[in-house]
Amino acid sequence: MTDPRTAGDTEAKLEAPPWHRRLVEGLGDLRETLRRNPTMLFGLVVLAIMAASAFAAPWLGLPDPMRQNPIGRLQGPSAEAWFGTDMYGRDLFSRVLHGGQISIVVGLSVAFLATVMGLAIGLVSGFNRRLDAVVMRLMDALMSIPSILLAIALVALWGSSVRNVILALTIPEVPRVVRLVRSVVLMLRDQLFVQAAIASGTSTPRILVRHIMPNTIPPLIVQATYICAQAVIFEAYLSFVGAGTPPEVPSWGNIMAEGRTFFFRNFGMILYPGVFLAITVFAINTFGDGLRDSLDPRMQRRV
């Protein structure tokens, strides 16, 4: 005899918990992971500080990053201007803090866009053999163009704007994501649970989304952190060679590009943005390494 109440309970347990419950559990897991993985916590904290200082910069009572002061040009660090001033006498500390906004926005957008596009293409291509051959040849060709060159060419052509920089950095990253997703799909395609889903008449989109996609998420998150770190560096590269964000925007790359000419007179124009950028990228990479170790214990020994 089954008690109707307990029967109901069992059924309820079989159902997936509501999304907010899962989120809370996930956050609990994250807390546990961070406790066990101090380097990852360190990366996350440093990253949070960098992001907070960049986005809070307008409210910190700093001098306007655009305000020029022709008398106090190319000054060294002082009590008023902590990092000194640039060739228009603008406050470097304020500019460097504000500059973080562009880098972080570009890094996150490129990571997000490349992951989403790569996921969509990889899922479909991995499941459709005929499409796969064509798509993978295309990706091979795209991958044989060195990423920075491709990005430089795209921005040179499209014109410099933050949006174009994001797109130009996203396109070369997509093939790498596609390859990663596709390798997971190929591995799973012949597994029993997928075969069972096919046999029971589940539609292909549903199989892709419900059964295969969740398995691609952990490696993808790790990959996304590396893409993000690389995009932050590449944004600076692009601005440095003059194919980046518009010159009037204070981004780390632009401040350093302006510093090229005044390198001997005020090294701070390259040093301070460079150090901020390196710390940010270092934090993202550390976070990514930690994430990889906890999401995929088998990978612990790998690169």
Added chain:
Amino acid sequence: MLAYVARRLLATIPIMAMVAVFVFLLLHMSPGDPAVIIAGDFATPAQIEEIREQLGLNDPLHVQFGNWLVNLMQGDLGQSIYSGLPVSRLILQRVEPTLMLTLCTLLISISVAIPLGVLAAWRVGTWVDRAVMTVAVIGFSVPTFVLGYALILGGSVWLGWFPVQGYTSIFTSFGGFLRHITLPALALGLVYMALIARMTRATMLEVLNEDYVRTAFAKGLSPRKVLVKHALKNAMVPISTTIGLGVALLIGGVVVTETVFAIPGLGRLTVDAVLRTDYPVIQGVILVFSFTYVLLNLLVDLSYVLFDPRIRY
């Protein structure tokens, strides 16, 4: 073996053709009229029409592509819009510094990174390992040009050991060449070194767990012999794959390194072309770099046979 090489060489043709199509289409993927973009903000309609004519933009797309491809096969990459000189000649003039810089960087990076990676794997968990890995993570985080300027400041301005900028051809003066190439090669090489050292360590860690390594140690071979002859040789296949793929990083780095050190190479040519929106030059440089990259990775694939006799082509 020869048949395999031929087959692999043939297999790169579709990839290169696809790259060529991409590079050709780049100009046409632009929003708006390429001629207007190239002519710049202050061009008269007559100038725009002239550029249009010069680039053959008035022809249908497939005719343009056909012409372009036929010229490409003959080594004709078109003319620079800025100087009017043939792109192929501009590229040839600039090849030497870039080639030398890349070769020196490869040489330094590989000969430093592999021993460090082996050492870190052998002494895993100790301070040696942690030191190597920390340097590697820093290498991934510092942009090449920041490192370049720091090296100029330290090595040239403070210590006075190296010239600040510029380049001397190896054919002019070997000593001058070495003095000019050292700092750029170090700046360019750090990220590459980091990549190879990490990969070497990771692969070595796996190999060092194998039974034959334990046997080799047990029969009393010196650690150096075990590490190099038994372990490293077996780890070389993934390491050389990384060496080949990592060249993409070097190519990107060349562009900024040559700017920092004022080296008149292909990277400098690229940056100048970008500033002048000299599109035929940009296209030419991308093609040359991509083709080199594809061929280099083919060479790497073929080199596997040196490390693993089980691989038969």
